[in-house]
Amino acid sequence: MRPILFAVALWVFANSACAQAGVTKLVVPYPAGGITDQAARIVGERMTRELGVPVIVDNRPGAAGRLAVDAVAKAAPDGNTLLFTNSSYSILPIIDPKAQYDPLKTLAPVGTAATYGLQIVASVNVPSNTLPEFIAYAKTHPGKLSYGSSGFGSGSNFAGEYMKSLTGTFIVHVPYKSTSAALIDVAAGVLDLAFDASAKPLVDAGRVKLLALTGSKRDVRFPNTPTAQEAGLNGFVLESWVGILAPAATPLETLLRLNRAVANSIDDPMVRRQLLEIGLQPDSGPAGQFGNTIRRELTLHRKIAADAKLKFE
Numbered sequence: 482m483r484p485i486l487f488a489v490a491l492w493v494f495a496n497s498a499c500a501q502a503g504v505t506k507l508v509v510p511y512p513a514g515g516i517t518d519q520a521a522r523i524v525g526e527r528m529t530r531e532l533g534v535p536v537i538v539d540n541r542p543g544a545a546g547r548l549a550v551d552a553v554a555k556a557a558p559d560g561n562t563l564l565f566t567n568s569s570y571s572i573l574p575i576i577d578p579k580a581q582y583d584p585l586k587t588l589a590p591v592g593t594a595a596t597y598g599l600q601i602v603a604s605v606n607v608p609s610n611t612l613p614e615f616i617a618y619a620k621t622h623p624g625k626l627s628y629g630s631s632g633f634g635s636g637s638n639f640a641g642e643y644m645k646s647l648t649g650t651f652i653v654h655v656p657y658k659s660t661s662a663a664l665i666d667v668a669a670g671v672l673d674l675a676f677d678a679s680a681k682p683l684v685d686a687g688r689v690k691l692l693a694l695t696g697s698k699r700d701v702r703f704p705n706t707p708t709a710q711e712a713g714l715n716g717f718v719l720e721s722w723v724g725i726l727a728p729a730a731t732p733l734e735t736l737l738r739l740n741r742a743v744a745n746s747i748d749d750p751m752v753r754r755q756l757l758e759i760g761l762q763p764d765s766g767p768a769g770q771f772g773n774t775i776r777r778e779l780t781l782h783r784k785i786a787a788d789a790k791l792k793f794e
Contacts, residue, residue, distance in 0.1 A: 596722050601674070632658065694707070
């Protein structure tokens, strides 16, 4: 009997030690393979070294991201369950009354990992090779051009409506289930314009024209392509982020520890290179800075929605 009791005691001790060591979960609101998921895996692998425990990605797609937000909001505030998401976190409550969370209160910002802009791409059939030429053509052909998005209230929808409001153009919005579907139709000449972060293969193949970028900086993968601001569209900067948030009641010392882990991970040259390779601009900073980013994003997207009289069902 004693050997059995001893074996049981060892099993309990081992499992208790593992439980204490634990793991840190990065809950991602999207399926595996997307740009946010890729970023989470790149950063999470490096954070494992910083935190001293395995950092794993937990994909929980569904309900436009609400499932993942809810899971993290209800998790213990011990720093072991975190949300790794993108700007959709702060945009969703503007467009979806079912979201039922406050981006400024429901979760606590830990830190950003990277930022990224969208590529503004046009059909090769459009007689414009630059953004100013496209805008000039749109002004003289109101209602004749179209742009595709991944649906009402998506980031690409906001980008299209923001550009229209700044330029006084009338470009027809065509919603799709995904920006990749819209890109395919731009390449086929069915659509005239799209805003997306993954157009590089089509650009490289010469199937679409890259007019400009929506970010604040040029993309290292397109060094000769100007930002929209550089191209003359003053004020047009739309930049998304990927970053980490924690349950709201997480202690400050835990948030600071996690923020240092993120910042140190982003400072790693290999991590920076990997992020740049998938089109992300490495960017980390204090948690308060991340909170201000979310606040500014809310203000801007509410203004875009109001100016464009966007209505969401």
